[in-house]
Amino acid sequence: MTAFRTLDDADLAGKRVLVRVDLNVPMADGKVSDDTRIRAVAPTINEIADKGGRVILLAHFGRPKGQPNDAMSLKHIVTAVGAVIGRPVAFADDCIGADAEAAVAGMQDGDVLLLENTRFHAGEEKNDEAFAAALAKLGDLYVNDAFSAAHRAHGSTEGIARKLPAYAGRSMQRELEALESALGKPERPVVAVIGGAKVSSKIDVLENLSSNVDALVIGGGMANTFLLAKGVAVGKSLAEPDLVETARRIMAAADKSGCAIVLPVDVVVASEFKAGAASRTVDANAVPDDQMILDIGPQSIATVNGWIDKAKTLVWNGPLGAFEVPPFDTATVAAAKHAAERTRTAGLNSVAGGGETVSALHLAGASDDFSFVSTAGGAFLEWLEGKPLPGVDVLRQG
Template identity: 65%
Template sequence: MAEFKRIEDADGLTGQTALVRVDFNVPVANGKVTDDTRLRSAVDTVTSLSGKGAKVALLAHFGRPKGEKKPELSLKPVAEAFAGVLGAPVAFAEDCVGEVAENAIASIQGGGVVLLENTRFHAGEEKNDDALADEMAKLGDLYVNDAFSAAHRAHVSTEGLARRLPAYAGRSMERELDALEKALGNPQRPVLAVVGGAKVSTKIDLLKNLVSRVDALAIGGGMANTFLAARGHPVGKSLCEHDLAETCREIEANAKDAGCDIILPQDVVVAKEFAANAPHRTCNIGEVAEDEMILDAGPQTVGLVVIAMDAAKTLVWNGPLGAFETEPFDKATVDAARAAAERAKAGKLIAVAGGGDTVAALNHAGVADDFSFVSTAGGAFLEWMEGKTLPGVEALKG
């Protein structure tokens, strides 16, 4: 990965205005923010800039207003919540461009913070419109992107501004990029990838990219059923995309050519109904009855994944190994996650994870804090794992 500029590379910030793209697309109920995780992740960047005397003008989207000004999607409640998290006043501007935004920025002193209104109230934001980008760029002297979660979008606030102003990665963004570089960009080998989830169809690009870049790939969740079926194993009434059998065989062939070992379940946990604490049994992969469905990997399979962890120096994880939301079909995911966390905490493994279900699964296992890095970026993390170019990241490269 080409080097990107960081906040410490910016000089003479006193009196300058930094336009900072943050991810404040947070859950709000009855006008109150119900989860401030994303707000807290922005504090380091904001205080770094304000501490150097810069005016900090925050840019963010909220919801899907589709270019229309919708009061229920205003960021005003978020400004109040962020002030509480930051422990300092946060002004609010009713627009993110034009005279309203200019006056709001002018009204704060060096070191002050203002949150500008929802960038997606303007139709040109998601179109990366040049005119809107030119107008927004007039507000600042430099641009900082601290929203990796939106880096896969080429919008005005994620890409257009970076082409018009001196551009830097914020603290949260640089943590993401540094972790991803360690995971797949320039990793310590061997590299093990654990990929789970419901459907192969949603992760074809991901799997095709990984088999050429990692040394071992463990496949779990519903998508493993499709691979098992492609190998001729019975999967009963399990979730399975039988029409993708040939795709699975192609991926396995590519893995073999690349020297990547594929790890599939050797034993599974099956039940006749998908319900919490439903009657279930563990069996070998050739013993699934027609009226049974595979809902989790078995202990032998978890053991194989753990052996692969012990052989690896780097782990990249995306997706659960089973239906982890429903007990007892969370056991394989929990056991494997705890094994990875134990090795990461002991310094034996660089463990990087990401994707919505992955974060939920690691939190469920109580180990998210013990991984080397857990990305909450969702779509951007997946596109990075797929080997795709992220416009918001590319724009930061020097």
């Protein structure tokens, strides 16, 4: 049984169900240009409506800083939501107060209503008690289906869940079950691939994983700082010399807990960072002073793939090289394809997340074969850091 209350635990028929969703979608020429986030919450909306619930959608859009802003009104999203869920969607000009109350009062079982941007009220981001109470007044039950906002203790993610019976929606449930399988109670060995430009942005991730996984593969510019920490010269490569001691501390903690730190043994170098730049592969100990590391080499790719072969569980966040610019996408694409194949053929549980990671897996054509790919950037990162997520904790059973 899941540790979180889900729709399976809720009596929805005839109830006013406040559903927190992520509709912070990209727009172009006044229309939604990517409906991925809407499609993610459609199953929850339709299930509640099909079971006779009255679906009242709560969402934010942009950063209006507590003030109404027409450019950030959710009225621009209504048509796209209706098209995805295949149902009419009504709209209320506010998320609390008389307008919202009148719109909710007019609903029938199975109806869907989208309330205006919660961030038009300063009380949302302050998690103000009165604001949360005004939201809760509109419903009988609360469902959170927005994992991407679960790391924020806001009125519509945390405050309201303390005032109504609260449940995880289907998208949230899938996310929580995937994360639990990857780091909560994983099958071992667990291998984590953590890449990206800077150690400074992922210190907490590296420190948490170094005591929770069996092998930690470090890629991207971050690996250069770890090479520096081992006394390896990295030429003109992106690195953070002031974090060398931090890298040494993480390596010592990993050694103490029996976690292998996997760093490049050969690297791809170039004199400039641009598409099609002349490049060559050198030993990691032989980077020329006037060159920069932009990817890992074939021996290192083979090592990473070897760890993936050993793994029962794989957690991935961040690229292995400067994947945005060919040919420096080679290692990321090769390892992603290998992980996808192991997932497909050998039962590897592969869980990935973060904006760059999602882009890299799409580039490799590997995302569909991963066990789970999270589109929640900040929340996924804080989960990797081992931090509590306020919007999740209030959904726990007991």
